[in-house]
Amino acid sequence: MIVELGHFALVLALAVALVQMVLPMWGAARGHAGLMAVGDAAAGVQFLLLATAFAVLTQAFVGSDFSLALVSANSHTDKPLIYKISGVWGNHEGSLLLWTMILALFGACAAWFGGNLPAPLRARVLSVQGAIGVAFLLFMLLTSNPFLRLADPPMNGADLNPLLQDPGLAFHPPFLYLGYVGLSMSFSFAVAALIEGRVDATWARWVRPWTLAAWVFLTIGIALGSWWAYYELGWGGFWFWDPVENASLMPWLFAAALVHSAIVVEKRESLKAWTILLAILAFGFSLIGTFIVRSGVITSVHAFANDPERGVFILLILAVFLGGALVLFAMRAGSLEGKGAFAMVSRESALVANNLLLAVSALVVFIGTIWPLLAEMVWGRVLSVGPPFFNAAFTPFFVGLAVILPVGAMLPWKRAEIGRGLRQVRLIAMLAFAVGALVFAVQTGRSALGPIGAALGVWVVVGALADLWLRTGRGAVAGRLVRLGRLPRADWGKATAHAGLGVTVFAVAAITAWVTEDIRVVPVGGAYDLGPYRVTLAGVEETRVDNYQTTRATMVVTRAGREVAVLYPEKRFYPVAEMPTTEAAIDLGVMRDLYLVIGDRQDDGSWAVRSYIKPFANWIWGGALLMALGGTLSLSDRRYRIAAGARKPALQPAE
Amino acid sequence: MRCAILPALLLLLAGGAAHAVQPDEVLPDAGLEARARTLSADLRCLVCRNESIDDSDADLARDLRLLVRERLLAGDSDAQVISYIVARYGEYVLLRPTTGGSNLILWLAGPGLLLAGLGVALATLRRRGPEAAPLSDADQARLDEILRS
Numbered sequence: 001m002i003v004e005l006g007h008f009a010l011v012l013a014l015a016v017a018l019v020q021m022v023l024p025m026w027g028a029a030r031g032h033a034g035l036m037a038v039g040d041a042a043a044g045v046q047f048l049l050l051a052t053a054f055a056v057l058t059q060a061f062v063g064s065d066f067s068l069a070l071v072s073a074n075s076h077t078d079k080p081l082i083y084k085i086s087g088v089w090g091n092h093e094g095s096l097l098l099w100t101m102i103l104a105l106f107g108a109c110a111a112w113f114g115g116n117l118p119a120p121l122r123a124r125v126l127s128v129q130g131a132i133g134v135a136f137l138l139f140m141l142l143t144s145n146p147f148l149r150l151a152d153p154p155m156n157g158a159d160l161n162p163l164l165q166d167p168g169l170a171f172h173p174p175f176l177y178l179g180y181v182g183l184s185m186s187f188s189f190a191v192a193a194l195i196e197g198r199v200d201a202t203w204a205r206w207v208r209p210w211t212l213a214a215w216v217f218l219t220i221g222i223a224l225g226s227w228w229a230y231y232e233l234g235w236g237g238f239w240f241w242d243p244v245e246n247a248s249l250m251p252w253l254f255a256a257a258l259v260h261s262a263i264v265v266e267k268r269e270s271l272k273a274w275t276i277l278l279a280i281l282a283f284g285f286s287l288i289g290t291f292i293v294r295s296g297v298i299t300s301v302h303a304f305a306n307d308p309e310r311g312v313f314i315l316l317i318l319a320v321f322l323g324g325a326l327v328l329f330a331m332r333a334g335s336l337e338g339k340g341a342f343a344m345v346s347r348e349s350a351l352v353a354n355n356l357l358l359a360v361s362a363l364v365v366f367i368g369t370i371w372p373l374l375a376e377m378v379w380g381r382v383l384s385v386g387p388p389f390f391n392a393a394f395t396p397f398f399v400g401l402a403v404i405l406p407v408g409a410m411l412p413w414k415r416a417e418i419g420r421g422l423r424q425v426r427l428i429a430m431l432a433f434a435v436g437a438l439v440f441a442v443q444t445g446r447s448a449l450g451p452i453g454a455a456l457g458v459w460v461v462v463g464a465l466a467d468l469w470l471r472t473g474r475g476a477v478a479g480r481l482v483r484l485g486r487l488p489r490a491d492w493g494k495a496t497a498h499a500g501l502g503v504t505v506f507a508v509a510a511i512t513a514w515v516t517e518d519i520r521v522v523p524v525g526g527a528y529d530l531g532p533y534r535v536t537l538a539g540v541e542e543t544r545v546d547n548y549q550t551t552r553a554t555m556v557v558t559r560a561g562r563e564v565a566v567l568y569p570e571k572r573f574y575p576v577a578e579m580p581t582t583e584a585a586i587d588l589g590v591m592r593d594l595y596l597v598i599g600d601r602q603d604d605g606s607w608a609v610r611s612y613i614k615p616f617a618n619w620i621w622g623g624a625l626l627m628a629l630g631g632t633l634s635l636s637d638r639r640y641r642i643a644a645g646a647r648k649p650a651l652q653p654a655e
Numbered sequence: 656m657r658c659a660i661l662p663a664l665l666l667l668l669a670g671g672a673a674h675a676v677q678p679d680e681v682l683p684d685a686g687l688e689a690r691a692r693t694l695s696a697d698l699r700c701l702v703c704r705n706e707s708i709d710d711s712d713a714d715l716a717r718d719l720r721l722l723v724r725e726r727l728l729a730g731d732s733d734a735q736v737i738s739y740i741v742a743r744y745g746e747y748v749l750l751r752p753t754t755g756g757s758n759l760i761l762w763l764a765g766p767g768l769l770l771a772g773l774g775v776a777l778a779t780l781r782r783r784g785p786e787a788a789p790l791s792d793a794d795q796a797r798l799d800e801i802l803r804s
Contacts, residue, residue: 235675235710242705344780356772364765371752371761379757384699386707386750393765521678599677608678 006056020130039126086170176221182214187283234582247289350408406463453509460502497630504623
């Protein structure tokens with residue numbers, strides 16, 4: 001009965017979304033305040049209805065209601081409560097419901113906090129947001145209904161994929177969706193601005209924080225996924241250039257570009273058309289990502305949602321929204337001429353270069369991802385595009401980005417002198433070069449990746465700190481320190497996020513260049529050397545825990561006779577899903593992770609063991625966290641709190 | 656077998672039991688083994704999803720790893736090993752696509768787009784021009800005076 005209530009709420013949400021799509025747009029065109037105001041109410045109601053549907057589905061998972069097809073296919077009574085809850089979005093239908101609910105939440109936020117937006121703009125934004133809602137609700141109800149009942153309920157469920165029964169992964173999808181869907185806000189604002197034919201600083205002051213928030217969520221979501229891969233997949237890889245990963249990287253890159261170009265619109269009223277295009281593309285690539293992930297076209301025969309009907313439907317949504325917005329853009333972009341001109345050497349130009357590099361790197365990822373499909377369709381070539389291609393084709397753009405970052409961040413607006421800019425960063429460049437040379441000398445004979453990564457990392461991190469320091473003006477150090485504390489949070493956010501990027505760039509280079517790997521067979525009680533450490537396989541035991549069986553090794557790591565850690569790598573087997581998983585044991589460290597994996601038992605009773613020393617592993621996600629923290633700091637800046645918090649009465653249209 | 660990371664709902668592949676290179680496969684000659692590892696990272700496990708034979712625990716990947724090592728022991732160069740395997744399994748096995756034929760588009764897309772973007776940006780900047788000519792020395796002096804007072 002309650003399940004039917006959820007189903008009903010879903011259908012009702014579709015009706016409300018239809019109203020939200022049509023009436024406010026009509027009202028804005030006719031200048032009718034009443035019709036425009038319908039959008040606010042509809043956005044709130046739509047969110048409440050979808051939240052109800054989501055709560056109902058969650059309740060069905062928690063209560064193990066196996067009469068629901070979705071619950072019986074993705075849950076089990078033995079599963080711990082947290083994974084019953086995360087099971088709600090651990091499948092296609094449930095995750096789509098979460099997606100749509102978040103979409104409605106963003107719409108509702110525009111209604112709740114958009115009091116200071118001009119009424120016609122808010123109405124149009126809500127209308128576009130409603131249109132996206134209509135598309136996804138139709139998609140859900142027609143092809144992927146989460147509330148379908150089974151005529152013949154089973155006694156127990158088929159269990160959630162064991163790989164997903166992990167805290168890192170339980171919260172990875174919600175963050176990712178908050179990011180993907182958050183970009184719908186920027187999209188709606190872009191389309192609304194194109195319809196109105198007007199983009200100004202007020203517009204940018206709204207779009208930027210929402211994009212920044214979406215970008216922060218995406219950053220956290222991607223970092224969680226990468227971290228999970230690192231500890232769960234058993235060999236310490238952190239990024240695989242899988243189509244599904246690329247699907248999240250492309251919107252992240254476009255969102256990063258959008259955050260930067262929106263600054264130019266806000267501060268200088270320039271780059272308007274380009275910013276609108278980026279806003280369209282950022283959400284467009286979210287949709288493309290959704291298509292890649294859920295249609296299974298590119299992810300090959302093994303993919304889960306390999307359903308042509310769903311693929312075609314998403315393609316249709318993509319065509320309507322991305323195609324429609326781009327057509328609108330082509331028609332209206334000419335009228336968005338910017339006001340502020342700028343010279344060839346200026347902060348604006350540096351941000352254009354930043355945008356260019358981010359956009360091109362995103363397109364490289366896109367082309368690499370769809371190339372196998374394209375090559376097969378057009379030239380009949382069956383081929384693969386894997387990590388070696390992406391490493392070679394993507395990395396140069398990111399290196400370029402890191403190289404220009406500190407210089408660009410310090411250039412003044414409008415017009416700068418290249419000589420002065422270079423003088424400011426000369427010391428940092430020398431320091432970065434010295435560190436690179438030092439690393440090169442210490443690590444003799446290894447790849448150039450390590451020194452280059454170290455130099456780039458120092459360059460970006462010290463550059464970010466120097467940028468902050470230069471903002472304190474001149475004078476005595478004490479006075480500047482005081483002023484440092486009083487700098488706006490946006491400045492701190494900028495420096496933190498930039499430094500985070502430097503940390504991640506360094507860590508990726510370091511772990512790739514300096515990893516130590518050891519593969520061998522060890523008898524129980526045997527010991528072997530791993531770099532400066534000595535590892536002893538003290539014992540192996542088999543037990544049953546909760547909903548899985550486990551083979552657990554006890555391994556003692558010592559260094560110069562002193563015990564460093566006792567680690568318990570596991571091999572698990574989940575009987576319900578009939579699936580084995582590897583649980584690597586990791587001793588986390590600031591400078592290195594020790595990463596131990598137990599393999600198969602050999603015929604003579606000894607065990608295959610893989611061990612790694614992963615230098616600076618945690619810095620990868622530490623850098624990502626710094627980026628997210630920087631974004632959050634910037635969001636908490638006073639200007640935005642005032643912009644979002646002040647609920648001035650909405651301006652009524654004059655006519 | 657490793658599989659999708661993001662919206663992980665898609666995972667249907669069998670578990671994360673990463674075995675990849677087994678101790679009994681490792682060649683005694685460290686130089687040859689290092690070459691084998693480098694080559695393996697560029698070769699696709701044909702039954703997996705976007706995974707190299709170096710990372711995969713599928714039986715077929717193991718067979719291919721042994722084949723690579725066999726060829727290396729037989730004295731093949733890296734290029735010979737690759738062409739030996741491509742001749743048997745087709746272009747699909749290469750994770751690093753060749754630069755031949757239509758693949759040129761793939762490899763040149765990035766640099767090409769960057770150049771095109773730079774061209775458009777420069778043309779736009781030049782057409783728009785700087786908003787005002789730089790101040791003359793006299794004007795600059797006057798401005799400095801005003802700012803100082």
